[in-house]
Amino acid sequence: MSTPSETHKRKTPTGKLYAIADIHVAFAYNQEAWAGLSPHPGDGLILCGDIGETVEHLRLAFSTATRCFDTVWWCPGNHELYTLPTGSSADFRGEEKYQQCVEVARSYDVLTPEDDFVVWGGQGGPTVIAPIFTLYDYTFKPDDVAVENAVAWAKEQNIEATDEFLLHPDPYSSRQEWCSELVKKFEAKLEAAQAQFPSLPFVIANHWPLRKDLATLKFIPRFVIWCGTALTEDWHRRFNARAVISGHLHIRRTDWKDGCRFEEVSLGYPRQWKHCAEMGLEVNDLLREVLPGPEPPENGEAPVQWRRYG
Template identity: 90%
Template sequence: MSNPSTRKPPTGKLYAIADIHVAFSYNQEAWFELAPHPGDGLILCGDIGETVEHLRQAFSIATKCFDTVWWCPGNHELYTFPTGSSTDFRGEQKYQQCVEVARSFDILTPEDDFVVWEGEGGATVIAPIFTLYDYSFKPYDVTIENAVSWAREENIEATDEFLLHPDPFPSRQEWCSHLVKKFEAKLEAAQAQFPSLPFVIANHWPLRKDLASLKYIPRFVIWCGTTLTEDWHQRFNARAVISGHLHIRRTDWKNGCRFEEVSLGYPRQWKHCAQMGLGVNDLLREVLPGPEPPENGEAPVQWRRYG
Protein backbone atom coordinates (compact mmCIF):
# COMPACT_ATOMS: atom_id res chain seq x y z
CA MET A 1 0.00 0.00 0.00
CA SER A 2 1.18 3.53 -0.66
CA ASN A 3 1.60 6.03 2.14
CA PRO A 4 -1.15 8.62 2.72
CA SER A 5 -0.65 11.33 0.11
CA THR A 6 1.26 14.45 1.10
CA ARG A 7 1.19 15.88 -2.42
CA LYS A 8 0.28 19.49 -2.98
CA PRO A 9 -1.75 19.93 -6.17
CA PRO A 10 0.60 21.74 -8.56
CA THR A 11 -0.43 25.24 -9.60
CA GLY A 12 2.50 25.92 -11.94
CA LYS A 13 3.98 24.13 -14.93
CA LEU A 14 4.31 20.47 -15.86
CA TYR A 15 7.73 19.22 -17.02
CA ALA A 16 9.06 15.87 -18.26
CA ILE A 17 12.34 14.07 -18.67
CA ALA A 18 13.25 10.46 -19.50
CA ASP A 19 16.28 8.18 -19.61
CA ILE A 20 18.26 9.85 -16.83
CA HIS A 21 20.15 6.55 -16.28
CA VAL A 22 21.52 7.30 -12.83
CA ALA A 23 23.58 4.11 -12.97
CA PHE A 24 26.14 6.36 -14.68
CA SER A 25 27.94 8.47 -12.09
CA TYR A 26 28.05 11.38 -14.57
CA ASN A 27 24.24 11.33 -14.84
CA GLN A 28 23.84 10.76 -11.12
CA GLU A 29 25.87 13.84 -10.31
CA ALA A 30 23.87 15.85 -12.83
CA TRP A 31 20.59 14.67 -11.28
CA PHE A 32 21.77 15.86 -7.86
CA GLU A 33 21.80 19.37 -9.39
CA LEU A 34 18.05 19.30 -10.05
CA ALA A 35 16.68 22.65 -8.91
CA PRO A 36 13.59 23.15 -6.72
CA HIS A 37 10.39 23.77 -8.70
CA PRO A 38 7.79 24.79 -6.11
CA GLY A 39 4.30 24.57 -7.55
CA ASP A 40 5.38 22.47 -10.54
CA GLY A 41 4.92 18.82 -11.56
CA LEU A 42 7.31 16.35 -13.22
CA ILE A 43 6.84 13.25 -15.36
CA LEU A 44 9.71 10.74 -15.21
CA CYS A 45 9.21 8.83 -18.43
CA GLY A 46 11.20 5.66 -17.83
CA ASP A 47 14.77 4.37 -17.77
CA ILE A 48 15.57 6.01 -14.45
CA GLY A 49 17.92 3.13 -13.68
CA GLU A 50 18.04 -0.63 -13.32
CA THR A 51 17.82 -1.28 -9.58
CA VAL A 52 15.68 -0.41 -6.59
CA GLU A 53 18.59 1.66 -5.29
CA HIS A 54 18.70 3.70 -8.51
CA LEU A 55 14.98 4.40 -8.25
CA ARG A 56 15.16 5.47 -4.63
CA GLN A 57 18.04 7.76 -5.37
CA ALA A 58 16.32 9.43 -8.33
CA PHE A 59 12.87 9.56 -6.71
CA SER A 60 14.18 11.17 -3.53
CA ILE A 61 15.63 14.08 -5.53
CA ALA A 62 12.58 14.45 -7.79
CA THR A 63 10.07 14.56 -4.95
CA LYS A 64 12.12 17.13 -3.03
CA CYS A 65 12.11 19.42 -6.07
CA PHE A 66 8.55 19.00 -7.45
CA ASP A 67 5.13 19.06 -5.81
CA THR A 68 3.85 16.05 -7.77
CA VAL A 69 5.83 13.42 -9.67
CA TRP A 70 4.59 10.80 -12.13
CA TRP A 71 6.63 7.80 -13.27
CA CYS A 72 6.21 5.15 -15.95
CA PRO A 73 8.68 2.31 -16.48
CA GLY A 74 11.20 1.88 -19.23
CA ASN A 75 12.92 -1.31 -20.25
CA HIS A 76 15.88 -0.71 -17.92
CA GLU A 77 13.71 -0.70 -14.79
CA LEU A 78 12.48 -4.15 -15.81
CA TYR A 79 15.92 -5.76 -16.01
CA THR A 80 16.76 -8.69 -13.76
CA PHE A 81 20.41 -9.12 -12.77
CA PRO A 82 21.94 -12.29 -11.29
CA THR A 83 22.80 -10.46 -8.04
CA GLY A 84 21.37 -7.55 -6.07
CA SER A 85 18.02 -6.41 -4.72
CA SER A 86 16.00 -7.65 -7.69
CA THR A 87 17.55 -11.10 -8.19
CA ASP A 88 14.28 -12.91 -7.51
CA PHE A 89 12.05 -10.42 -9.36
CA ARG A 90 11.29 -11.02 -13.03
CA GLY A 91 8.82 -9.56 -15.50
CA GLU A 92 5.54 -8.40 -13.99
CA GLN A 93 6.91 -8.97 -10.50
CA LYS A 94 9.88 -6.68 -11.18
CA TYR A 95 7.49 -4.04 -12.49
CA GLN A 96 5.35 -4.28 -9.35
CA GLN A 97 8.49 -3.97 -7.20
CA CYS A 98 9.26 -0.69 -8.98
CA VAL A 99 5.66 0.49 -8.51
CA GLU A 100 5.91 -0.07 -4.77
CA VAL A 101 9.17 1.88 -4.60
CA ALA A 102 7.54 4.76 -6.46
CA ARG A 103 4.51 4.71 -4.17
CA SER A 104 6.76 4.82 -1.11
CA PHE A 105 7.78 8.28 -2.38
CA ASP A 106 4.16 9.22 -3.10
CA ILE A 107 4.85 9.12 -6.83
CA LEU A 108 1.97 8.37 -9.21
CA THR A 109 2.44 5.31 -11.43
CA PRO A 110 0.52 3.65 -14.28
CA GLU A 111 -1.17 1.50 -11.63
CA ASP A 112 -2.72 4.52 -9.88
CA ASP A 113 -5.82 6.44 -10.90
CA PHE A 114 -5.20 9.08 -13.56
CA VAL A 115 -5.52 12.54 -12.04
CA VAL A 116 -6.63 15.87 -13.45
CA TRP A 117 -3.98 18.55 -13.73
CA GLU A 118 -5.24 21.93 -12.51
CA GLY A 119 -2.06 23.96 -12.99
CA GLU A 120 -0.99 26.16 -15.89
CA GLY A 121 -2.46 25.11 -19.21
CA GLY A 122 -5.85 24.19 -17.78
CA ALA A 123 -7.59 21.00 -16.72
CA THR A 124 -5.91 18.00 -18.35
CA VAL A 125 -5.91 14.28 -17.51
CA ILE A 126 -2.36 13.05 -16.85
CA ALA A 127 -2.12 9.43 -18.00
CA PRO A 128 1.14 7.52 -17.42
CA ILE A 129 0.95 4.14 -19.17
CA PHE A 130 3.10 1.07 -19.81
CA THR A 131 2.88 -0.82 -23.11
CA LEU A 132 6.29 -2.41 -23.86
CA TYR A 133 6.87 -3.53 -27.50
CA ASP A 134 6.05 -6.46 -29.75
CA TYR A 135 8.53 -6.15 -32.69
CA SER A 136 5.75 -4.76 -34.92
CA PHE A 137 7.87 -1.69 -35.79
CA LYS A 138 9.60 -4.04 -38.27
CA PRO A 139 9.58 -3.46 -42.03
CA TYR A 140 6.53 -4.81 -43.86
CA ASP A 141 8.54 -7.54 -45.59
CA VAL A 142 9.91 -8.96 -42.32
CA THR A 143 7.76 -11.28 -40.22
CA ILE A 144 7.39 -10.90 -36.46
CA GLU A 145 9.03 -14.29 -36.04
CA ASN A 146 12.09 -13.17 -38.02
CA ALA A 147 12.34 -9.62 -36.62
CA VAL A 148 15.12 -10.30 -34.09
CA SER A 149 17.11 -12.31 -36.66
CA TRP A 150 16.70 -9.41 -39.10
CA ALA A 151 18.18 -7.01 -36.53
CA ARG A 152 21.04 -9.41 -35.77
CA GLU A 153 22.04 -9.31 -39.44
CA GLU A 154 23.40 -5.83 -38.70
CA ASN A 155 24.83 -6.88 -35.30
CA ILE A 156 21.98 -5.18 -33.49
CA GLU A 157 20.40 -6.87 -30.48
CA ALA A 158 18.80 -5.23 -27.47
CA THR A 159 20.04 -6.13 -23.99
CA ASP A 160 16.36 -6.78 -23.30
CA GLU A 161 16.70 -10.13 -25.04
CA PHE A 162 18.86 -11.29 -22.12
CA LEU A 163 17.72 -9.26 -19.08
CA LEU A 164 14.05 -8.31 -19.62
CA HIS A 165 11.99 -11.38 -18.78
CA PRO A 166 8.25 -11.53 -19.56
CA ASP A 167 7.15 -13.76 -16.63
CA PRO A 168 4.44 -14.89 -16.18
CA PHE A 169 3.77 -14.36 -19.90
CA PRO A 170 5.36 -16.73 -22.44
CA SER A 171 6.94 -13.85 -24.42
CA ARG A 172 7.44 -10.11 -24.42
CA GLN A 173 4.97 -9.90 -27.33
CA GLU A 174 2.24 -11.51 -25.21
CA TRP A 175 3.06 -9.29 -22.26
CA CYS A 176 2.83 -6.29 -24.60
CA SER A 177 -0.56 -7.46 -25.89
CA HIS A 178 -1.85 -7.78 -22.33
CA LEU A 179 -0.55 -4.32 -21.40
CA VAL A 180 -2.04 -2.66 -24.48
CA LYS A 181 -5.47 -4.08 -23.68
CA LYS A 182 -5.14 -3.10 -20.01
CA PHE A 183 -4.20 0.53 -20.67
CA GLU A 184 -6.55 0.90 -23.60
CA ALA A 185 -9.37 0.01 -21.20
CA LYS A 186 -8.01 2.38 -18.54
CA LEU A 187 -7.81 5.26 -21.02
CA GLU A 188 -11.33 4.52 -22.24
CA ALA A 189 -12.63 4.57 -18.66
CA ALA A 190 -10.88 7.87 -17.95
CA GLN A 191 -12.27 9.36 -21.16
CA ALA A 192 -15.77 8.32 -20.11
CA GLN A 193 -15.18 9.92 -16.70
CA PHE A 194 -13.72 13.15 -18.14
CA PRO A 195 -15.30 13.42 -21.63
CA SER A 196 -14.56 17.11 -22.08
CA LEU A 197 -10.91 17.07 -21.00
CA PRO A 198 -7.77 16.58 -23.09
CA PHE A 199 -5.08 14.09 -22.06
CA VAL A 200 -1.35 14.05 -21.64
CA ILE A 201 -0.23 10.46 -22.30
CA ALA A 202 3.20 9.46 -21.00
CA ASN A 203 4.80 6.20 -22.10
CA HIS A 204 8.46 5.25 -22.27
CA TRP A 205 8.11 3.83 -25.79
CA PRO A 206 6.88 5.98 -28.71
CA LEU A 207 3.24 5.40 -29.60
CA ARG A 208 3.91 5.70 -33.35
CA LYS A 209 6.36 3.91 -35.63
CA ASP A 210 7.00 7.04 -37.72
CA LEU A 211 8.47 8.73 -34.64
CA ALA A 212 11.00 5.95 -34.01
CA SER A 213 13.71 7.14 -36.38
CA LEU A 214 17.19 5.81 -35.55
CA LYS A 215 19.74 7.01 -38.09
CA TYR A 216 22.72 5.02 -36.85
CA ILE A 217 21.02 1.84 -35.61
CA PRO A 218 17.83 1.65 -37.71
CA ARG A 219 17.16 -2.02 -36.98
CA PHE A 220 16.91 -1.32 -33.24
CA VAL A 221 13.45 0.02 -34.10
CA ILE A 222 11.82 -3.36 -33.39
CA TRP A 223 12.39 -2.79 -29.65
CA CYS A 224 10.79 0.68 -29.75
CA GLY A 225 7.03 0.16 -29.48
CA THR A 226 3.92 -1.39 -30.96
CA THR A 227 1.73 -0.40 -33.90
CA LEU A 228 -1.30 -1.13 -31.69
CA THR A 229 -0.99 2.37 -30.19
CA GLU A 230 -0.66 4.23 -33.50
CA ASP A 231 -3.93 6.19 -33.19
CA TRP A 232 -4.17 6.61 -29.42
CA HIS A 233 -3.34 10.32 -29.57
CA GLN A 234 -6.53 10.84 -31.59
CA ARG A 235 -8.72 8.28 -29.86
CA PHE A 236 -7.97 9.72 -26.44
CA ASN A 237 -7.91 13.42 -27.28
CA ALA A 238 -4.23 13.87 -26.38
CA ARG A 239 -2.88 17.39 -26.41
CA ALA A 240 0.60 15.95 -25.80
CA VAL A 241 2.25 12.53 -25.84
CA ILE A 242 5.51 12.16 -23.91
CA SER A 243 8.07 9.42 -24.50
CA GLY A 244 11.74 8.59 -24.17
CA HIS A 245 13.76 5.47 -25.09
CA LEU A 246 15.30 6.77 -28.32
CA HIS A 247 17.79 9.17 -26.69
CA ILE A 248 17.00 11.59 -29.51
CA ARG A 249 15.25 14.71 -28.23
CA ARG A 250 12.63 16.05 -30.64
CA THR A 251 9.18 17.61 -30.96
CA ASP A 252 6.65 16.50 -33.58
CA TRP A 253 3.11 17.64 -34.32
CA LYS A 254 0.61 15.08 -35.63
CA ASN A 255 -3.09 15.85 -36.04
CA GLY A 256 -2.75 18.81 -33.66
CA CYS A 257 -1.11 16.68 -30.96
CA ARG A 258 2.41 17.46 -29.74
CA PHE A 259 4.75 14.47 -29.43
CA GLU A 260 7.77 15.07 -27.19
CA GLU A 261 10.80 12.78 -26.95
CA VAL A 262 12.36 13.95 -23.68
CA SER A 263 15.40 11.72 -23.09
CA LEU A 264 18.52 12.85 -21.33
CA GLY A 265 20.43 9.74 -22.45
CA TYR A 266 23.79 8.21 -21.73
CA PRO A 267 26.62 10.62 -20.86
CA ARG A 268 28.02 10.59 -24.40
CA GLN A 269 24.62 11.60 -25.77
CA TRP A 270 24.32 14.85 -23.86
CA LYS A 271 27.98 15.72 -23.33
CA HIS A 272 27.75 18.55 -25.87
CA CYS A 273 25.01 20.09 -23.73
CA ALA A 274 27.20 19.74 -20.66
CA GLN A 275 30.12 21.32 -22.50
CA MET A 276 27.87 24.29 -23.22
CA GLY A 277 26.97 24.56 -19.53
CA LEU A 278 23.55 22.93 -19.94
CA GLY A 279 22.40 20.37 -17.38
CA VAL A 280 19.23 18.51 -16.48
CA ASN A 281 17.50 21.73 -15.46
CA ASP A 282 17.95 23.06 -18.99
CA LEU A 283 16.87 19.77 -20.57
CA LEU A 284 13.59 19.41 -18.69
CA ARG A 285 10.83 19.72 -21.29
CA GLU A 286 7.84 21.92 -20.58
CA VAL A 287 4.68 19.89 -21.23
CA LEU A 288 2.06 22.27 -19.85
CA PRO A 289 1.10 24.90 -20.65
CA GLY A 290 3.33 24.35 -23.69
CA PRO A 291 2.98 26.01 -27.11
CA GLU A 292 -0.20 26.40 -29.08
CA PRO A 293 -0.75 23.85 -31.88
CA PRO A 294 0.24 24.93 -35.41
CA GLU A 295 -2.61 26.23 -37.53
CA ASN A 296 -3.03 23.07 -39.60
CA GLY A 297 -2.10 20.67 -36.78
CA GLU A 298 1.16 19.57 -38.44
CA ALA A 299 4.69 21.00 -38.30
CA PRO A 300 8.24 19.95 -39.27
CA VAL A 301 10.30 18.06 -36.72
CA GLN A 302 11.97 20.29 -34.17
CA TRP A 303 15.22 18.64 -33.11
CA ARG A 304 16.10 19.28 -29.46
CA ARG A 305 19.78 18.48 -29.28
CA TYR A 306 20.30 21.34 -26.85
CA GLY A 307 17.00 21.14 -25.03
Protein backbone atom coordinates in the same frame (compact mmCIF):
# COMPACT_ATOMS: atom_id res chain seq x y z
CA MET B 1 13.20 7.12 11.25
CA SER B 2 10.53 8.47 8.90
CA THR B 3 9.50 6.55 5.81
CA PRO B 4 9.88 8.09 2.33
CA SER B 5 6.13 8.74 2.07
CA GLU B 6 6.20 10.63 5.36
CA THR B 7 9.13 12.74 4.24
CA HIS B 8 7.84 13.48 0.72
CA LYS B 9 4.14 14.36 0.68
CA ARG B 10 2.60 15.05 -2.69
CA LYS B 11 1.02 18.47 -3.22
CA THR B 12 -1.39 19.70 -5.88
CA PRO B 13 0.65 21.67 -8.44
CA THR B 14 -0.49 25.12 -9.54
CA GLY B 15 2.39 25.86 -11.90
CA LYS B 16 3.90 24.11 -14.90
CA LEU B 17 4.29 20.45 -15.84
CA TYR B 18 7.70 19.20 -16.99
CA ALA B 19 9.03 15.86 -18.21
CA ILE B 20 12.32 14.05 -18.61
CA ALA B 21 13.24 10.44 -19.46
CA ASP B 22 16.27 8.17 -19.54
CA ILE B 23 18.21 9.81 -16.74
CA HIS B 24 20.11 6.52 -16.19
CA VAL B 25 21.41 7.26 -12.72
CA ALA B 26 23.48 4.06 -12.77
CA PHE B 27 26.08 6.31 -14.40
CA ALA B 28 27.94 8.42 -11.82
CA TYR B 29 27.97 11.40 -14.21
CA ASN B 30 24.18 11.32 -14.55
CA GLN B 31 23.72 10.67 -10.85
CA GLU B 32 25.74 13.77 -10.02
CA ALA B 33 23.79 15.79 -12.58
CA TRP B 34 20.46 14.61 -11.14
CA ALA B 35 21.58 15.63 -7.66
CA GLY B 36 21.73 19.19 -9.02
CA LEU B 37 18.00 19.27 -9.82
CA SER B 38 16.61 22.65 -8.76
CA PRO B 39 13.51 23.17 -6.60
CA HIS B 40 10.34 23.75 -8.63
CA PRO B 41 7.71 24.76 -6.06
CA GLY B 42 4.23 24.58 -7.57
CA ASP B 43 5.35 22.45 -10.54
CA GLY B 44 4.92 18.80 -11.54
CA LEU B 45 7.30 16.34 -13.20
CA ILE B 46 6.84 13.23 -15.33
CA LEU B 47 9.71 10.71 -15.19
CA CYS B 48 9.18 8.84 -18.42
CA GLY B 49 11.15 5.66 -17.83
CA ASP B 50 14.71 4.35 -17.76
CA ILE B 51 15.54 5.83 -14.39
CA GLY B 52 17.85 2.88 -13.73
CA GLU B 53 17.89 -0.84 -13.15
CA THR B 54 17.62 -1.29 -9.39
CA VAL B 55 15.52 -0.34 -6.39
CA GLU B 56 18.42 1.82 -5.24
CA HIS B 57 18.41 3.76 -8.52
CA LEU B 58 14.69 4.42 -8.20
CA ARG B 59 15.01 5.59 -4.61
CA LEU B 60 17.79 7.97 -5.54
CA ALA B 61 15.81 9.45 -8.44
CA PHE B 62 12.47 9.63 -6.63
CA SER B 63 13.90 11.18 -3.48
CA THR B 64 15.43 14.03 -5.46
CA ALA B 65 12.42 14.50 -7.74
CA THR B 66 9.89 14.63 -4.91
CA ARG B 67 12.00 17.13 -2.97
CA CYS B 68 12.00 19.45 -5.97
CA PHE B 69 8.48 19.03 -7.43
CA ASP B 70 5.02 19.09 -5.87
CA THR B 71 3.81 16.00 -7.77
CA VAL B 72 5.85 13.39 -9.63
CA TRP B 73 4.62 10.78 -12.10
CA TRP B 74 6.61 7.78 -13.30
CA CYS B 75 6.14 5.16 -15.99
CA PRO B 76 8.59 2.29 -16.51
CA GLY B 77 11.14 1.88 -19.22
CA ASN B 78 12.86 -1.30 -20.26
CA HIS B 79 15.78 -0.71 -17.87
CA GLU B 80 13.56 -0.73 -14.79
CA LEU B 81 12.34 -4.16 -15.89
CA TYR B 82 15.81 -5.71 -16.10
CA THR B 83 16.63 -8.65 -13.86
CA LEU B 84 20.26 -8.41 -12.77
CA PRO B 85 22.13 -11.47 -11.45
CA THR B 86 22.74 -9.94 -8.01
CA GLY B 87 21.29 -7.22 -5.81
CA SER B 88 17.87 -6.19 -4.54
CA SER B 89 16.02 -7.30 -7.67
CA ALA B 90 17.83 -10.52 -8.46
CA ASP B 91 14.79 -12.68 -7.71
CA PHE B 92 12.26 -10.44 -9.47
CA ARG B 93 11.35 -11.08 -13.11
CA GLY B 94 8.83 -9.61 -15.53
CA GLU B 95 5.55 -8.48 -14.00
CA GLU B 96 6.93 -9.06 -10.50
CA LYS B 97 9.87 -6.73 -11.19
CA TYR B 98 7.45 -4.08 -12.47
CA GLN B 99 5.33 -4.37 -9.34
CA GLN B 100 8.45 -4.02 -7.19
CA CYS B 101 9.17 -0.73 -8.97
CA VAL B 102 5.57 0.41 -8.46
CA GLU B 103 5.84 -0.20 -4.73
CA VAL B 104 9.06 1.80 -4.52
CA ALA B 105 7.41 4.68 -6.39
CA ARG B 106 4.40 4.63 -4.10
CA SER B 107 6.66 4.73 -1.05
CA TYR B 108 7.71 8.19 -2.28
CA ASP B 109 4.13 9.18 -3.18
CA VAL B 110 5.05 9.05 -6.87
CA LEU B 111 2.09 8.33 -9.17
CA THR B 112 2.42 5.29 -11.45
CA PRO B 113 0.48 3.69 -14.31
CA GLU B 114 -1.25 1.56 -11.65
CA ASP B 115 -2.75 4.62 -9.92
CA ASP B 116 -5.83 6.59 -10.94
CA PHE B 117 -5.21 9.20 -13.61
CA VAL B 118 -5.14 12.72 -12.16
CA VAL B 119 -6.68 15.88 -13.60
CA TRP B 120 -4.02 18.56 -13.87
CA GLY B 121 -5.28 21.87 -12.48
CA GLY B 122 -2.10 23.91 -12.94
CA GLN B 123 -1.13 26.02 -15.92
CA GLY B 124 -2.57 24.63 -19.13
CA GLY B 125 -5.25 22.67 -17.27
CA PRO B 126 -7.60 21.06 -16.81
CA THR B 127 -5.95 18.08 -18.52
CA VAL B 128 -5.90 14.37 -17.64
CA ILE B 129 -2.37 13.10 -16.94
CA ALA B 130 -2.18 9.48 -18.08
CA PRO B 131 1.06 7.55 -17.48
CA ILE B 132 0.87 4.16 -19.21
CA PHE B 133 3.01 1.07 -19.82
CA THR B 134 2.85 -0.80 -23.13
CA LEU B 135 6.25 -2.43 -23.80
CA TYR B 136 6.85 -3.54 -27.45
CA ASP B 137 6.00 -6.45 -29.71
CA TYR B 138 8.46 -6.18 -32.65
CA THR B 139 5.73 -4.74 -34.95
CA PHE B 140 7.87 -1.63 -35.62
CA LYS B 141 9.37 -3.50 -38.58
CA PRO B 142 9.29 -3.34 -42.38
CA ASP B 143 6.17 -4.72 -44.00
CA ASP B 144 8.13 -7.46 -45.72
CA VAL B 145 9.57 -8.81 -42.45
CA ALA B 146 7.41 -11.21 -40.42
CA VAL B 147 7.15 -10.47 -36.70
CA GLU B 148 8.62 -13.86 -35.84
CA ASN B 149 11.68 -12.98 -37.97
CA ALA B 150 12.14 -9.44 -36.67
CA VAL B 151 14.91 -10.19 -34.14
CA ALA B 152 16.84 -12.21 -36.74
CA TRP B 153 16.40 -9.31 -39.19
CA ALA B 154 17.97 -6.93 -36.65
CA LYS B 155 20.82 -9.36 -35.99
CA GLU B 156 21.72 -9.24 -39.70
CA GLN B 157 23.25 -5.83 -38.90
CA ASN B 158 24.65 -6.95 -35.53
CA ILE B 159 21.83 -5.24 -33.63
CA GLU B 160 20.37 -7.00 -30.60
CA ALA B 161 18.84 -5.32 -27.56
CA THR B 162 20.06 -6.15 -24.07
CA ASP B 163 16.37 -6.75 -23.36
CA GLU B 164 16.66 -10.12 -25.07
CA PHE B 165 18.80 -11.27 -22.13
CA LEU B 166 17.67 -9.20 -19.13
CA LEU B 167 13.99 -8.31 -19.68
CA HIS B 168 11.95 -11.39 -18.88
CA PRO B 169 8.21 -11.60 -19.64
CA ASP B 170 7.17 -13.80 -16.67
CA PRO B 171 4.46 -14.93 -16.16
CA TYR B 172 3.75 -14.46 -19.87
CA SER B 173 5.21 -16.74 -22.51
CA SER B 174 6.82 -13.89 -24.48
CA ARG B 175 7.34 -10.15 -24.53
CA GLN B 176 4.78 -9.98 -27.32
CA GLU B 177 2.15 -11.61 -25.13
CA TRP B 178 2.96 -9.29 -22.23
CA CYS B 179 2.75 -6.28 -24.58
CA SER B 180 -0.63 -7.45 -25.89
CA GLU B 181 -2.04 -7.73 -22.37
CA LEU B 182 -0.63 -4.32 -21.38
CA VAL B 183 -2.14 -2.68 -24.45
CA LYS B 184 -5.56 -4.14 -23.60
CA LYS B 185 -5.23 -3.03 -19.97
CA PHE B 186 -4.27 0.57 -20.68
CA GLU B 187 -6.61 0.90 -23.64
CA ALA B 188 -9.45 0.05 -21.24
CA LYS B 189 -8.08 2.44 -18.61
CA LEU B 190 -7.87 5.29 -21.11
CA GLU B 191 -11.39 4.54 -22.36
CA ALA B 192 -12.71 4.63 -18.80
CA ALA B 193 -10.96 7.93 -18.09
CA GLN B 194 -12.31 9.39 -21.32
CA ALA B 195 -15.83 8.38 -20.32
CA GLN B 196 -15.29 9.99 -16.91
CA PHE B 197 -13.81 13.21 -18.36
CA PRO B 198 -15.32 13.45 -21.86
CA SER B 199 -14.55 17.14 -22.33
CA LEU B 200 -10.92 17.09 -21.19
CA PRO B 201 -7.78 16.59 -23.26
CA PHE B 202 -5.11 14.08 -22.19
CA VAL B 203 -1.36 14.07 -21.72
CA ILE B 204 -0.27 10.48 -22.36
CA ALA B 205 3.16 9.48 -21.02
CA ASN B 206 4.75 6.21 -22.13
CA HIS B 207 8.41 5.27 -22.27
CA TRP B 208 8.09 3.85 -25.78
CA PRO B 209 6.87 6.01 -28.71
CA LEU B 210 3.25 5.39 -29.67
CA ARG B 211 4.02 5.67 -33.40
CA LYS B 212 6.62 3.97 -35.58
CA ASP B 213 7.17 7.09 -37.71
CA LEU B 214 8.53 8.84 -34.61
CA ALA B 215 11.14 6.15 -33.94
CA THR B 216 13.89 7.37 -36.26
CA LEU B 217 17.28 5.85 -35.48
CA LYS B 218 19.84 7.03 -38.03
CA PHE B 219 22.79 4.95 -36.87
CA ILE B 220 20.99 1.80 -35.67
CA PRO B 221 17.77 1.74 -37.72
CA ARG B 222 16.98 -1.92 -37.03
CA PHE B 223 16.83 -1.27 -33.28
CA VAL B 224 13.38 0.13 -34.08
CA ILE B 225 11.74 -3.26 -33.38
CA TRP B 226 12.35 -2.73 -29.63
CA CYS B 227 10.77 0.74 -29.72
CA GLY B 228 7.02 0.19 -29.46
CA THR B 229 3.92 -1.44 -30.88
CA ALA B 230 1.79 -0.64 -33.90
CA LEU B 231 -1.27 -1.20 -31.70
CA THR B 232 -0.94 2.34 -30.28
CA GLU B 233 -0.62 4.16 -33.61
CA ASP B 234 -3.89 6.09 -33.30
CA TRP B 235 -4.13 6.54 -29.52
CA HIS B 236 -3.35 10.25 -29.70
CA ARG B 237 -6.51 10.71 -31.78
CA ARG B 238 -8.69 8.19 -29.97
CA PHE B 239 -7.96 9.66 -26.56
CA ASN B 240 -7.91 13.37 -27.40
CA ALA B 241 -4.24 13.78 -26.53
CA ARG B 242 -2.91 17.32 -26.59
CA ALA B 243 0.58 15.92 -25.88
CA VAL B 244 2.25 12.52 -25.88
CA ILE B 245 5.49 12.18 -23.91
CA SER B 246 8.05 9.44 -24.50
CA GLY B 247 11.73 8.60 -24.14
CA HIS B 248 13.76 5.49 -25.03
CA LEU B 249 15.34 6.80 -28.24
CA HIS B 250 17.85 9.16 -26.58
CA ILE B 251 17.07 11.61 -29.40
CA ARG B 252 15.20 14.70 -28.25
CA ARG B 253 12.61 15.85 -30.79
CA THR B 254 9.21 17.51 -31.07
CA ASP B 255 6.61 16.48 -33.64
CA TRP B 256 3.09 17.68 -34.37
CA LYS B 257 0.62 15.12 -35.70
CA ASP B 258 -3.12 15.81 -36.02
CA GLY B 259 -2.78 18.78 -33.67
CA CYS B 260 -1.08 16.65 -30.98
CA ARG B 261 2.42 17.48 -29.76
CA PHE B 262 4.77 14.50 -29.44
CA GLU B 263 7.77 15.11 -27.20
CA GLU B 264 10.79 12.81 -26.89
CA VAL B 265 12.33 13.97 -23.60
CA SER B 266 15.40 11.77 -23.02
CA LEU B 267 18.51 12.87 -21.20
CA GLY B 268 20.50 9.83 -22.30
CA TYR B 269 23.83 8.26 -21.45
CA PRO B 270 26.61 10.67 -20.41
CA ARG B 271 28.30 10.62 -23.82
CA GLN B 272 24.98 11.47 -25.49
CA TRP B 273 24.40 14.75 -23.68
CA LYS B 274 28.04 15.65 -23.05
CA HIS B 275 27.84 18.31 -25.77
CA CYS B 276 25.08 20.01 -23.78
CA ALA B 277 27.19 19.97 -20.62
CA GLU B 278 30.13 21.41 -22.55
CA MET B 279 27.91 24.35 -23.50
CA GLY B 280 27.05 24.98 -19.85
CA LEU B 281 23.65 23.25 -19.94
CA GLU B 282 22.64 21.02 -17.04
CA VAL B 283 19.78 18.68 -16.26
CA ASN B 284 17.58 21.63 -15.27
CA ASP B 285 17.94 23.05 -18.77
CA LEU B 286 16.93 19.75 -20.33
CA LEU B 287 13.61 19.41 -18.53
CA ARG B 288 10.89 19.73 -21.18
CA GLU B 289 7.84 21.88 -20.51
CA VAL B 290 4.70 19.86 -21.21
CA LEU B 291 2.04 22.22 -19.87
CA PRO B 292 1.03 24.83 -20.64
CA GLY B 293 3.27 24.36 -23.70
CA PRO B 294 2.93 26.01 -27.10
CA GLU B 295 -0.24 26.36 -29.12
CA PRO B 296 -0.59 23.83 -31.96
CA PRO B 297 0.29 24.95 -35.51
CA GLU B 298 -2.60 26.21 -37.59
CA ASN B 299 -3.08 23.00 -39.58
CA GLY B 300 -2.04 20.70 -36.71
CA GLU B 301 1.16 19.56 -38.44
CA ALA B 302 4.73 20.86 -38.40
CA PRO B 303 8.20 19.67 -39.47
CA VAL B 304 10.13 17.76 -36.84
CA GLN B 305 12.11 19.92 -34.41
CA TRP B 306 15.37 18.20 -33.45
CA ARG B 307 16.15 19.46 -29.95
CA ARG B 308 19.88 18.75 -29.68
CA TYR B 309 20.24 21.31 -26.91
CA GLY B 310 17.04 20.59 -25.05
